[in-house]
Amino acid sequence: MQNREHQLQSFNRLLDIMDELREKCPWDRKQTFESLRHLTIEETYELCDAILENDINEIKKELGDLILHIVFYAKIGSETNAFDIADVLNGICDKLINRHPHIYSNVKADTDEEVKRNWEQIKILEGNKSVLSGVPKSLPALVKAMRVQEKARGAGFDWEEKKQVWEKVEEELNEFKIHFDEGNIKEGEQQKAENEFGDLIFSLVNYARFININPETALERTNKKFIKRFTYLEEQAIKAGKTLSDMTLAEMDVYWNEAKKFE
Numbered sequence: 001m002q003n004r005e006h007q008l009q010s011f012n013r014l015l016d017i018m019d020e021l022r023e024k025c026p027w028d029r030k031q032t033f034e035s036l037r038h039l040t041i042e043e044t045y046e047l048c049d050a051i052l053e054n055d056i057n058e059i060k061k062e063l064g065d066l067i068l069h070i071v072f073y074a075k076i077g078s079e080t081n082a083f084d085i086a087d088v089l090n091g092i093c094d095k096l097i098n099r100h101p102h103i104y105s106n107v108k109a110d111t112d113e114e115v116k117r118n119w120e121q122i123k124i125l126e127g128n129k130s131v132l133s134g135v136p137k138s139l140p141a142l143v144k145a146m147r148v149q150e151k152a153r154g155a156g157f158d159w160e161e162k163k164q165v166w167e168k169v170e171e172e173l174n175e176f177k178i179h180f181d182e183g184n185i186k187e188g189e190q191q192k193a194e195n196e197f198g199d200l201i202f203s204l205v206n207y208a209r210f211i212n213i214n215p216e217t218a219l220e221r222t223n224k225k226f227i228k229r230f231t232y233l234e235e236q237a238i239k240a241g242k243t244l245s246d247m248t249l250a251e252m253d254v255y256w257n258e259a260k261k262f263e
Contacts, residue, residue: 015085018071022079033076040069052220098122113153120154131155143216145205153209162210169207172200225263232259 021028043065050058071085078084099122101107102115109115120131131154135147152158159165176196180186185193208215236255237244244252 014067014071018068018075022075028072031072031076033073036069036072040066043069048220052217052224098126116150116154117156120151140216142201142205142219145202146209146215149206149209159206159210162207165203165207165210169200169203172196172203176200228263229256229259232262 047062050062074085074088097104099119102109131151180193205215233255
């Protein structure tokens with residue numbers, strides 16, 4: 001109980017500071033929903049970076065930044081009597097209770113898959129026109145592919161076995177190779193090639209989901225790995241008095257393999 005009181009005091013302190021900043025700081029006073037939006041997106045990605053790096057201290061700091069943004073939006077909303085932080089918090093509390101009838105009512109759900117199915121069915125009853133309507137349009141394509149597949153699965157639309165999914169991956173890969181001669185795209189077929197390649201990526205995301213791999217996380221880890229190795233390559237080239245454009249691929253491969261060993 002003492003810890004909860006401390007938490008509430010900390011949250012109340014933030015609310016007080018937000019009130020004061022909104023009144024006295026020229027920058028804070030100027031902000032709107034629209035002006036904060038891109039900053040919120042940036043903070044969200046910074047939190048994602050900290051999570052991937054498993055940097056607990058940075059995770060804590062980035063969570064603070066996100067909570068500040070939530071409080072900021074609520075403060076702006078309160079100034080036109082549209083909503084305040086209590087409305088925001090009570091809204092999410094009500095939604096959680098309503099969508100967890102296996103906890104707060106007499107519905108039975110013993111597995112996470114049953115919980116997901118119940119969640120999607122309740123959303124439809126709440127007025128959502130489609131199971132997929134809750135997927136933000138502006139999500140990055142790879143994340144969106146994962147989310148629409150998860151939501152479709154929650155509604156019972158999915159493959160039965162991962163073997164079937166891998167067969168679909170191979171089918172899409174073969175279609176791409178056959179139609180585009182292993183990457184040689186003819187003039188006027190760029191859009192068709194993109195469509196086929198999109199089908200291939202979508203099927204790979206599906207397979208990743210079946211083996212419990214988050215494709216966005218997996219690809220970002222590979223991005224970070226590539227950046228680290230390439231940076232090492234650049235550094236070693238400078239030490240050798242060369243530029244990358246002066247080096248052969250064989251020379252670059254030596255440094256690349258060195259970077260892999262350090263991992």
